Amino acid sequence: MNTSLMTIIFCLLAGYVGLALLYFISIRPRLRCLQNGQSKSPIPACSSDAVDAPSPLAVDHGGEASPQAYALAEPATSHLALQRSLDEWWHTFDAVIDPILILDTDLTIVKGNRAALQLLSVNGSGIEGKKCHQLFAGSDTPCLMCLVQKVCCERKPHLQEITHRYIGRTFSVSCAPIINDDKVVGFVHSAKDISLQCNLEKRLVHASKLEAISTLAGGIAHDFNNILGAILGNADLLLYRLPIQEKEEHPFVGPPITYEEIAEHVQAIKRAGNRAKALVGQILAFSRQTTNQRRNLLIAPVVKEVCRLLRASFPATIELKVSVAQDIGMIYADPGQIQQVLMNLCTNAAQAIENDIGVIEVSLREIETGKAEQLRYNDLVPGKYVVLTVQDTGKGIPPKTLERIFDPFFTTREVGEGTGMGLAVLHGIIVSHDGVIDVKSEMGKGTVFTVFFPRLPEAAGEDDEIVLMPRGTETILFVDDEEDIVKMRTRMLSYLGYRLLPATSPEQALSYFTKGHEHIDLLITDHTMPRMTGLQLATRISAMKPDLPIILCSGYSEAITPEEAKKAGVRRFLAKPVDMRLLAIAIREILPNQDRGE
Secondary structure, X not given: OHHHHHHHHHHHHXXXXXHHHHHHHHHHHHHHHHHXXXXXXXXXXXXXXXXHOOOHHHEOOOOOEOHXXXXXXXXXXXHHHHHHHHHHHHHHHHHOOOOEEXXXXXXXXXXXXXXXXHHHOOOOOXXXXXXXXXXXXXXXXXXXXXXXXXXXXXXXXXXXXXEEOOOOEEEEEEEEEEEEOOEEEEEEEEEEEOHHXXXXXXXXXXXXXXXXXXXXXXXXXXXXXXXXXXXXXXXXXXXXXXXXXXXXXXXXXXXXXXXXXXXXXXXXXXXXXXXXXXXXXXXXXXXOOOOOOOEEEEHHHXXXXXXXXXXXXXXXXXEEEEEEOOOOOEEEXXXXXXXXXXXXXXXXXXXXOHHHXXXXXXXXEEEEOOHHHHHHOOOXXXXXXXXXXXXXXXXXXXXXXXXXXXXXXXXXXXXXXXOOOHXXXXXXXXXXXXXXXXXXXXXXXXXXXXXXXXXXXXXXXXXOOOOOOOEOOOEEEEEOOOHHHHHHHHHHHHHOOOEEEEEOOHHHXXXXXXXXXXXOOEEEEEOOOOOOOHHHHXXXXXXXXXXXXXXXXXXXXHHOOHHHHHHOOEEEEEEOOOOHHHHHHHHHXXXXXXXXXX
């Protein structure tokens, strides 16, 4: 028994020693060779041929490799293949020119490629271990437009355009889930920089707007002349008929003016002023270089106003017929872009009319799509739509051209007569409004463009009419560099019970606070003033009196962002010219209610 046990132990020891010798003499040097990429072992060469070839010791007398040789070569071959795969993956990962991040579920960066490191690294430091929103947005919380939550819920990739003001770029962001054992364990986040493309698109749209405005220049000038004629005419009548003691050498011949007639002239002046205000607002909205400013919009007044301007711009031989149905609902749209769509469609229609003799018909109506509409317009979903139609009696569009009219840079005009971007830009605007555009044309008879905008659901109407304006007794500092406006506002607010401190310069306004002789409850200031803007004035006064409410007035709101206004202490923004009733309401909404009167 003892002899048998000793024999077994001896055999095990011999086998162990043999395996150890085999590992240290043959296998270990080969693995080191594969790791280092060069021959540091007794094996003569470290190439793929050397790895794949069996050891001479393992070749049988027939010249073929024994099974033991393949058993030794297989781990080394697998290790080399794994190393090559890893190298190829890293080379591919770093070769992608767009930043790519691998994130865990907490949005912590696990890995990033070379492009991501170049974009997000601060002073050459690494990005692994940091939150993606810290590097992209400079925020400790996830971005408002982050795709991660949607990707987690739907478990499929999503794509979205996001502008990160922190690094000053716009990206086309793609986010895809990493799923393991039916659980989302991370995300692959890529960001393609499209800042240049977006900038070019904005410039292109703006150029198209300016081209349309140049077409309407005659109509705008005609409209302003009519407005000025109404204002100046009524003012002349008032000055002529009002009794003025200093000018008795030319007494008025006729019955004395009554209060009703005075009120009628003043109302006419106010109506003309409101028309001018609306026209300026439309020009600013149409020409501004900003992104889509969509809101709930009554499209019918926009269509009527644009057609009125177009009618004055077109030759008298082109008849413009406008048909707007009653009670057209609201759409969610940018007013400036709706103007651009209608202007360009009508301008194209006028250019298509030969010899400037023909008819353009513009109609606006509501429909509820049925099977017939869905068969004709494949992109329409069931629902209610506001339909804008522009029809002309021009020469028509050939069928081959009709297939390409929405392609960028496609045009049938001669060199120098157009860029070919007009209809492509319009198509992009309509699609961005969730709408559909369709065109039908017949040679020699004309063309019809039909645009569908989704109609908003009915909302409860609100009565804005307020006969009595709210009053107060507080002290208000009013600042504007136009002396006539300061005098007018001082009288206006004094009539409502307020005590007014007028200032015609920012320096004069600051002196009220530096002297400290007056208790001021509210500051109302213009924005565009010499030497100091209204926003800068608000910032300096807020530093001296942080609790003072401030109303900022300007004729062009986009010069100021909401963040800048809030930082300067501005509580309310009002667009000039400011309506008396709206100003009175705004004052009472900002100031405490104990002094409120009706």
